[in-house]
Amino acid sequence: xxxxxxxxxxxxxxxxxxxxxxxxxxxxxxxxxxxxxxxxxxxxxxxxxxxxxxxxxxxxxxxxxxxxxxxxxxxxxxxxxxxxxxxxxxxxxxxxxxxxxxxxxxxxxxxxxxxxxxxxxxxxxxxxxxxxxxxxxxxxxxxxxxxxxxxxxxxxxxxxxxxxxxxxxxxxxxxxxxxxxxxxxxxxxxxxxxxxxxxxxxxxxxxxxxxxxxxxxxxxxxxxxxxxxxxxxxxxxxxxxxxxxxxxxxxxxxxxxxxxxxxxxxxxxxxxxxxxxxxxxxxxxxxxxxxxxxxxxxxxxxxxxxxxxxxxxxxxxxxxxxxxxxxxxxxxxxxxxxxxxxxxxxxxxxxxxxxxx
Amino acid sequence: xxxxxxxxxxxxxxxxxxxxxxxxxxxxxxxxxxxxxxxxxxxxxxxxxxxxxxxxxxxxxxxxxxxxxxxxxxxxxxxxxxxxxxxxxxxxxxxxxxxxxxxxxxxxxxxxxxxxxxxxxxxxxxxxxxxxxxxxxxxxxxxxxxxxxxxxxxxxxxxxxxxxxxxxxxxxxxxxxxxxxxxxxxxxxxxxxxxxxxxxxxxxxxxxxxxxxxxxxxxxxxxxxxxxxxxxxxxxxxxxxxxxxxxxxxxxxxxxxxxxxxxxxxxxxxxxxxxxxxxxxxxxxxxxxxxxxxxxxxxxxxxxxxxxxxxxxxxxxxxxxxxxxxxxxxxxxxxxxxxxxxxxxxxxxxxxxxxxx
Numbered sequence: 001x002x003x004x005x006x007x008x009x010x011x012x013x014x015x016x017x018x019x020x021x022x023x024x025x026x027x028x029x030x031x032x033x034x035x036x037x038x039x040x041x042x043x044x045x046x047x048x049x050x051x052x053x054x055x056x057x058x059x060x061x062x063x064x065x066x067x068x069x070x071x072x073x074x075x076x077x078x079x080x081x082x083x084x085x086x087x088x089x090x091x092x093x094x095x096x097x098x099x100x101x102x103x104x105x106x107x108x109x110x111x112x113x114x115x116x117x118x119x120x121x122x123x124x125x126x127x128x129x130x131x132x133x134x135x136x137x138x139x140x141x142x143x144x145x146x147x148x149x150x151x152x153x154x155x156x157x158x159x160x161x162x163x164x165x166x167x168x169x170x171x172x173x174x175x176x177x178x179x180x181x182x183x184x185x186x187x188x189x190x191x192x193x194x195x196x197x198x199x200x201x202x203x204x205x206x207x208x209x210x211x212x213x214x215x216x217x218x219x220x221x222x223x224x225x226x227x228x229x230x231x232x233x234x235x236x237x238x239x240x241x242x243x244x245x246x247x248x249x250x251x252x253x254x255x256x257x258x259x260x261x262x263x264x265x266x267x268x269x270x271x272x273x274x275x276x277x278x279x280x281x282x283x284x285x286x287x288x289x290x291x292x293x294x295x296x297x298x299x300x301x302x303x304x305x306x307x308x309x310x311x312x313x314x315x316x317x318x319x320x321x322x323x324x325x326x327x328x329x330x331x332x333x334x335x336x337x338x339x340x341x342x343x344x345x346x347x348x349x350x351x352x353x354x355x356x357x
Numbered sequence: 358x359x360x361x362x363x364x365x366x367x368x369x370x371x372x373x374x375x376x377x378x379x380x381x382x383x384x385x386x387x388x389x390x391x392x393x394x395x396x397x398x399x400x401x402x403x404x405x406x407x408x409x410x411x412x413x414x415x416x417x418x419x420x421x422x423x424x425x426x427x428x429x430x431x432x433x434x435x436x437x438x439x440x441x442x443x444x445x446x447x448x449x450x451x452x453x454x455x456x457x458x459x460x461x462x463x464x465x466x467x468x469x470x471x472x473x474x475x476x477x478x479x480x481x482x483x484x485x486x487x488x489x490x491x492x493x494x495x496x497x498x499x500x501x502x503x504x505x506x507x508x509x510x511x512x513x514x515x516x517x518x519x520x521x522x523x524x525x526x527x528x529x530x531x532x533x534x535x536x537x538x539x540x541x542x543x544x545x546x547x548x549x550x551x552x553x554x555x556x557x558x559x560x561x562x563x564x565x566x567x568x569x570x571x572x573x574x575x576x577x578x579x580x581x582x583x584x585x586x587x588x589x590x591x592x593x594x595x596x597x598x599x600x601x602x603x604x605x606x607x608x609x610x611x612x613x614x615x616x617x618x619x620x621x622x623x624x625x626x627x628x629x630x631x632x633x634x635x636x637x638x639x640x641x642x643x644x645x646x647x648x649x650x651x652x653x654x655x656x657x658x659x660x661x662x663x664x665x666x667x668x669x670x671x672x673x674x675x676x677x678x679x680x681x682x683x684x685x686x687x688x689x690x691x692x693x694x695x696x697x698x699x700x701x702x703x704x705x706x707x708x709x710x711x712x713x714x
Contacts, residue, residue, distance in 0.1 A: 063427075072417040075508050080513070166416075
């Protein structure tokens with residue numbers, strides 16, 4: 001996508017190329033920064049998996065495991081929209097990769113690698129890039145999901161788009177569409193931490209915030225910044241789940257989506273939804289936060305539909321891999337938004353949390 | 358990546374999700390535009406290949422052909438950097454996909470599908486989206502590369518990032534690294550059309566432009582806007598090439614990269630570089646344009662290194678699939694930028710056309 005030199009600010013003038021194209025990763029302003037070769041060698045080549053070919057070719061190579069299908073997903077985050085521009089660069093990187101690995105896990109897939117599109121604004125610094133690549137590398141190692149290739153472009157704001165590739169045994173990808181009436185609905189981890197973590201970042205002086213100890217506030221904010229994809233649950237989902245998805249857009253909205261895809265409805269016992277002690281403290285101080293807990297996003301937990309005869313084995317399997325899972329409700333006949341029972345009160349969360357672009 | 362509702366302009370408020378996540382493709386402002394379900398059904402679901410699962414799941418599914426490796430590549434374009442914001446949306450789409458399919462072809466791979474990250478600015482219109490998706494669909498059909506999934510996000514400028522996946526027989530991906538001294542260097546199509554097309558858009562009143570007929574100017578601009586990935590050449594490269602890459606950043610710079618990767622040098626006879634009649638007319642009027650022809654970007658032709666005993670078979674194979682290819686030089690021992698012979702004059706194009714980010 002490169003043109004003649006000398007004109008930097010017109011369309012067609014950005015000299016960029018893929019991470020997989022070694023000499024082209026970063027095009028620093030002449031004289032002010034290390035060469036692109038140095039930067040890619042220093043910051044990105046160490047992250048490359050075998051299929052990344054040392055980031056020295058036009059494309060990455062992936063040799064699929066025989067008898068496996070590939071699962072592909074893409075998610076992008078943009079400064080000022082999905083994260084704060086002054087967020088720690090390592091956290092941005094870790095989250096950008098984590099949300100994709102979370103999608104793979106929900107499909108029963110093991111990570112095979114990822115491709116990165118990094119958009120950097122005019123004033124990018126090497127310090128930012130160093131911290132970003134360090135966080136990305138840690139995440140890639142932690143999630144066992146190596147860098148395969150990428151592209152770096154100039155743009156008006158920092159943005160990170162990641163395409164992640166995973167593998168599942170052939171024909172076994174866990175779909176959204178398989179939930180059956182009578183199935184039990186289970187969710188991993190705890191719900192609402194990230195939604196309240198985001199709320200704390202926006203309104204640190206909210207009344208309920210005072211009810212939390214400082215380590216409680218830190219925990220919630222960390223849950224917002226650093227999702228923990230439930231990769232270890234993938235095999236258990238493959239074995240026992242009739243349907244699954246990751247909860248990224250709020251439990252209520254995502255459950256509604258899964259039921260719509262499956263042609264079913266659902267009833268959830270709100271009191272069974274697993275909550276962290278810090279969310280419980282916040283709710284004690286401000287009970288109306290419950291809607292935010294159930295509809296707020298960024299949980300990156302896994303919602304699974306499990307046939308009742310499989311439930312014990314599913315829960316035991318999840319315990320074995322060290323991921324807490326909790327039954328919260330049941331798939332029912334019918335359609336429409338899931339019913340949440342709060343003691344004697346019943347609520348449906350309408351279109352959920354996703355009504356605008 | 359979704360949050361509680363009601364706050365549109367803070368980080369964390371963008372309610373977006375993948376194309377592969379059916380209800381979430383587009384989040385129009387309530388009341389002003391069709392619902393996201395309608396938009397995705399209308400504009401993107403028709404583009405989805407089998408593995409896209411109707412864009413109704415969290416992820417795409419790809420069943421690799423047995424005995425094949427996967428080739429993955431990613432390229433992004435940003436308004437105001439890589440294209441003009443008022444360019445025809447269908448052209449933007451077609452080029453964004455075409456440049457990725459071009460990378461696959463150069464590796465000997467057949468397209469299997471692609472994932473899309475579409476960033477739309479605040480004021481996006483349905484008319485723009487309709488034209489974009491129409492162009493994208495035409496390109497996807499034309500290149501036999503179906504949509505597998507995607508993500509749509511809000512951002513400060515329109516941007517399109519595409520990850521394309523292709524298939525090659527196992528172990529056969531054509532690398533950048535395999536060129537051997539003595540190999541002949543061949544290039545498909547004609548070189549420099551797009552570079553002069555871009556120049557015409559920037560400086561329509563340039564002296565040499567007057568030497569072109571209006572259909573000549575239109576041809577050059579079309580070559581800039583609408584790359585023709587040489588997909589049909591993939592099998593011929595697999596059979597005969599020792600190394601290949603697509604020429605996206607200028608022939609001189611890309612040849613330098615391939616030689617660096619192969620640990621070799623090269624000599625090119627500038628008079629042998631294939632030029633269109635319109636580029637020849639422009640050069641007749643303004644001979645100094647030759648540097649732009651050889652170093653300017655966006656050719657999206659294929660540069661191949663071919664062992665001499667394979668050359669005739671390579672050229673015949675290319676003819677058989679209807680892609681003109683031309684020998685332009687030879688791989689030599691040594692290192693350093695390729696030598697271009699212009700009659701008695703010799704030139705090296707230094708760092709080529711990619712010296713800034």
